[in-house]
Amino acid sequence: MKRVVMMVISFMSIIGIGLVIQANSSYFYSEPVMKIDEATIVGDSQIITGHLINESSDEKIELEEVFYKTEPITPKYHQGEQLILKRVGMGWQVSSLKRDGYVFILLGLFAWTVLAVGGKKGITSLIGVICNSVLLIALLAVNQHNRSYSLIALMSVYAILAVLIAFGLSYGIKRIDIRKITATLCSVFLAFLICVIAMSFLDDSGLHFEQMSYITRAYRAVFLGSLLIGALGASMDNVVVIISSLDEIKKKNKDLDSKALVASGKKIAQDTSSSMINVLLFAYLSGTLPVFVFYLANGWEFGQSIGLFLSLEILRTICGAFAIVLSIPISLLIFSLTDKWMSEKKAGRLS
Known part of the structure; x- marks a missing residue:
């Protein structure tokens, strides 16, 4: 009961603090902030x-x-909203809508949900997200200040460190699972290598980097970095599901041999992989779909719009799907080898 009361109080506190920030944080801005008294639409x-x-x-x-x-770039403003302004000549122009309080509420409720559902595991998950985010920003800053460091190499280092951080926080340094780390990294880098070879062989035919035109550095390197990171999350989920499930089955049925466990792992993977690939597809396409529909509504041809706005997202999905599919045999192979090694070690001790 105490936990429920504390969760309710913290929920209300997050909303209250966010509204206070939204109403009073303008004094921390160096730019002028205007509160709207009236907004009227007159023609255009x-x-x-x-x-x-x-x-x-x-x-x-x-x-x-x-x-x-x-x-969508000309939003409708309402009374009571706050706008960040900039001086243009003798007049003013809207720079952006002030939303810091609402962003605090969104992030606070996300953290609240993770803690409410995950408990102590939720805390380690949040710490892992924060650590990996800071690490990613730090490596991008290194590339920004010294372009001699390859972005792909930095993202490869990030992938390795991110996996170590994620599993280290989940299990603790002493109980870290080398099997899951090895299976994840092997499937991710193998899937990434397959996609890079295919892109080079086809000379990036069919890929439209125009939607990345706002980026001030080499588009291809940035895209390849996103491929690697996207495959990382997809593979990690599947590896954990397969190996953790087999560990639990082995714990409950100690008489099962490696063949039976691997067969069970295949059945588990068949159920999880298809749903994970679908989730991956929805996650990637959801970000581009509004722009895709917007251009269709403004007279663009369907095939032309797909090629321009969805080609990169489709390749990201394919790379992630490769990582998911490859994680199955790699996870099962690593589990089988370690299980046999542990069985032989145990038999040697008994003899």
Whole structure:
């Protein structure tokens, strides 16, 4: 009962703190922040009036922004919202909508959900996410300041360290499972190698890097780095499911030999792999689907839109699917070898 009360209190606290941040954090901004008093749509324009809330002058401001119903880059503003402004000549222009309090609520509720469902495991999972995020940012910063370091090499180092961090936090350094680490890394790098060889052999035919035109560095290197990281998450899930399930079966049925365990592992993998690949497909396509539908609604041809906006996501899905499929025989092989080695070691001790 105490735990339920604490969870409810923490839930309400997150929402309350987020609303307080949203209402009062403007004083921490160096840019002018305006609170909207009134926003009116007039034709293709949006007339916005309000006052500055982080300036001593409390200046009244009226500005005009372009507004089109069919364009997502021209949002409709509402009374009470806060806008970050920038000076353009003698007037003002909207830089962005201030959402820091709402972002805090979103992240806070995510952490709250993880802790509520996962308990102590949830805490280690959050720590792992934070550590891996910081590590990724650090390696990207290294590449940003010194381009002599290959981005692919840095992402390969990240993949190895991320797996070690994830499993180390989950099981502890002393109980870290070498089998899962080895199976994950082998399946990921093998899947990545297959995709890189195929891309090089076909000279990237059919891939459209135009949607990455906002990136200020080599598109291909960035895309290959995303392939590697995407395959990492897909493979890790499947490896953990297979090896952990077989460990539990072995624990409950100690008389089962390696052949029977491997057969059970194949059946488990058949059930999990197809669903994981579908989840991977939905996860990748969901980010691009709104833009894809938007261009279709504005007269683009279906085939042209698929090639332009979905080609990279489809290849990311294929690479992740390779990692999932390859993780099955690799996990089963590693489990079988270690199980036989442990059985022989145990038999040697008894004799």
